[in-house]
Amino acid sequence: MYEIETMTLPEYQLAMEAYAIKQTLRREDIAMQAWFNQTVQATKGSDKHPKPRYKNFKEFYNTEEQEDEIRAQFEPDYTSKFITKKREQQLIQERFEKLQELKQKRKGGN
Structure with missing residues (x-):
């Protein structure tokens, strides 16, 4: 408890960021266990030709994306590559829909 009282604000924020990343890694461990469970159970397709729902672990749980979001929360100058990519994809989708409308x-047609 004494450590928190003597920390500066930047030290505290760094400790909170480290804690959030540690929690992300813990969730990754849990997700890995869930991944192993689902690879045995979760399938799509017909009963005769089942296929796994997720082709790889990254589709199921993306640790890099989680850490990227944490860094974006704690570092004011940080630009999240995943958020940027999502925005680009959303913009492309909006433009495509507008093109289809035109x-x-x-x-x-209407």
Whole structure:
């Protein structure tokens, strides 16, 4: 308890970031166990030709993305590559939808 009282604000924020990353790694361990369980049970496709729902662990749980989000919360100058990528994908999707809408209008649709 004494350590917290003597910490400076930057030291405290660094400790909180380290704790959040430690929790992420703990969740990764839990997710890894769940991954092993689901690879045995979770499938998609027909009963005759089942396929695993997730092809790799990263699809199931992305530790890098979790750590990236934590860094974005604690570091003011940090730019999250995953958030940037999501924004780009969302922008592309919006543009594609707008293009489809314009094509529909040209054809004489609503």
